[in-house]
Amino acid sequence: MRRTAEQPTEKQNAPQWWRDCVFYQVYVRSFADSDGDGVGDLEGVRNRLGYLELLGVDALWLTPFYRSPMADHGYDVADPRAVDPLFGDLAAFDALVADAHRRGIKVTIDVVPNHTSDEHEWFVAALAAGPGSPERDRYIFRDGTGTDGAAPPNNWVSVFGGPAWTRIADGQWYLHLFGSRQPDLNWANPEVGADLEQTLRFWLDRGVDGFRIDVAHGMAKPATLPDMDPRAAGAFATGEFFDPRFDDDGVHEIHRMIRKVLDEYPSTMAVGEIWTMNDDRLAHYLRPDELHLGFNFRLVLTHFDADAIQATIERSLTAAATAGAPPTWTLSNHDVWRQVSRYGGGRQGLDRARAMALVQLALPGAVYLYNGEELGLGNVDLPDEALTDPRALHEDATDRGRDGARVPLPWEGTETPFGFSDTGRSWLPVPADWAELTVEAQLEDTESTLSLYRQAIELRQQHPACSGDEVEWYGAPAGCFALRRRPGGLICALNTSASPVALPPGEVLLSSAPLRDGMLPPDAAAWLV
Structure with a gap:
């Protein structure tokens, strides 16, 4: 359904569906291939709805499907x-x-x-127009340093490795x-x-419900481009x-612009990759006139230890509450x-x-799942000749990139x-030992x-205990924690110790592993009411 801009006053009473939403990230290339070329596409997603x-x-997040030479699998947008023909066309998107x-x-x-x-x-x-032109001013071109400008303008490095500057034929660097x-x-x-505003309105008018802002912490640059540590x-x-x-700090004005556009379209939202x-810096992105949600990557970076996980949850809740926004939880995505x-x-x-799935789904706020985590997929150790990620192929690469999670x-x-493509083609090889992990194999297996x-998702959405924006903590044995949602009352217990532990009082709704004589085994979590 097409959506058109409406007056901001209509936004005030619009439902904020994203506050406790379960989002599902579809890495479009890897989800489902409808045309047999070995690359997932929009029709493939539609076929699997x-x-x-x-x-x-509750909601999907689609990774880029725009026209692109695919140097970074679509995050290099032309x-x-x-819509890039690799993924379909506008009719397929609609x-x-x-x-x-x-x-x-x-x-x-x-x-x-x-x-x-x-x-x-x-x-x-910009390349054709030359130094000092209006065309070059849309990008960040600078003269180099050193003899004849042969050294980069500063010492910034690329996230993918090597210098963050490339020199072109006329001597300038971008x-x-x-x-x-x-x-x-x-x-x-x-x-x-x-131009970004035009892009936002283009997709909003086609009916999208929101955006994930890539590198939401990176657009603005200090004018003097000082050296980094x-x-x-x-x-x-x-x-x-x-x-x-x-x-x-200049990035916040950009997010205010984005928010002004979204406020004209009732019930739309934006989440930032931040x-x-x-914690204070994160909260700045979540102020009432900026982003609705901000990815919190603390859980991704926290090892499996109850004390560390509890500290991460507490800090994340505090950062979101400081801005009056819901917290946003994730354990994985296409980059990790x-x-x-x-x-x-x-x-x-x-x-x-499995235990951490119950932990994140028990928490108040929005949750982002990455396609395949619900199947228990792990990283794949791919052969060198299969690697496609520019992070792995860069001459200064220090790791094997992100293909293993894609x-x-x-x-x-x-x-x-395994049914990804009818022709048997796939842009990355799928391991044979995933036969037991297919959707078909798992769908009727209650364990x-x-x-x-x-x-867990059904309980989260329907059980009255899975409500409330506050969390309180119980005393728990070493290597464990127990939290309670308030006012709903759901209890989530996690055991990261090496021994089974007694559960808090209550009726067990769900556990990530079978209980042992009523005890929660190691590396497990349970929900109780």
């Missing part, structure tokens, strides 16, 4: 208001949104405002915080903001070292290791991932790629990870 309805999720809405599922999409593709018409024009084919936009140029590159956004590449471990592998792999990793989903059957997620 019945599964998502059965899973019980035209943000067109059909997907309409069908999702008929099933009661919201649709949110990625926008990438920090940079464009080097094949974007603006960047092509900034790219990510790959060299992803030049950073100059947000001091008003044309850049006007080199140690900041490996500090995981802790703020311990000076890093002017990200979280510049890599900062400073899957939690089964992060928590040790094998049976132990799966047990811990392998296509196994749907059915006993032969790889499967898929069944655990389905039950």
Whole structure:
């Protein structure tokens, strides 16, 4: 259904559906392939909406499907208001949104405002126009330093490795915080903001319910582009070292612009990808005139230890409450290791991932799931020749990139790629030992990870105990915690110790592993009322 802008006063009474929403991230390339080319597409997503309805999720987040040369699998956008033929066309997108809405599922999409593709018409024009031109001012071009400007303008490094600057034929350098084919936009140029507004309205008018803002902490840059502390590159956004590449104060004016647009479209929202471990800085993004939600990556970076997890939850709740916004929880996405592998792999990793699924789904606020985590998928150790991630292929690469967490989903059957594609093609190889992890294999197995997620999501949405915005903590044995949602009353107990422990008083609604003589085993969680 098409949506058109309405007056801001109509927004005041619109439902804030995102406050306790279960979002499901669809990495479009890897979800379902409808045309047999081995790459997932929009029609593939539409064909699997019945599964998502059965899973019980409230909303989708679709990764970029825009026109792109795919140097970074779509995060290098050449035209943000067109569908790349690899994924379908606008008619396929419209059909997907309409069908999702008929099933009661919201649709949110990625926008990438920090940079464009080097094949974007603006960047092509910038290269042709020359130094000092209005075309170059849409990006961040600078003269170099040293003899004949042969050294980069400053010491900034790319997130993908190596310098964050590339020199072109006329001697100038352009900034790219990510790959060299992803030049950073100059947000001091008003044309850049006007173009993003046009993009937002284009998709809002087609019926989308919201946006995920890629690199939401990165668009604004300090005018003088001062050198960074080199140690900041490996500090995981802790703020311990000076890093002017990200979280510049100027970014908040950009988010205020985005919010003004959204406020004209009732019941729409934006969530930001915000890599900062400073609670006060995170809260700034969630002020009433900025983002509705902000990804909190603390749980992703917290090891499987009850005390550490409790501290992370407490800090995250406080940061969101400071801004009067709901917290946002996630354990994985397309950029990080899957939690089964992060928590040790094998049976132990799966047990811990199942336990943490109950922890995050018990918490107040919004929850983001990453496609495949409900199947208990882990990272795949891919052969070198299969790697496609620019982070792994960069000449200065220090890791194997993110491909291992992006392998296509196994749907059915006993032969790889398990129904992802009817032709048997898949853009990354699907391991043969995933036969037992397919949707088909798990759907009727009441003990499967898929069944655990389905039950937890249903309880979260329907049981009166799963309500309330406050959390209180019980005393618990070493290596354990127990939290209670207030005022609903749901209790979630987690055991990260090496021994079974007694549960708090109450009726067990759900557990991530079978109880042992009424005790919660190690690496497990349970819900009680």
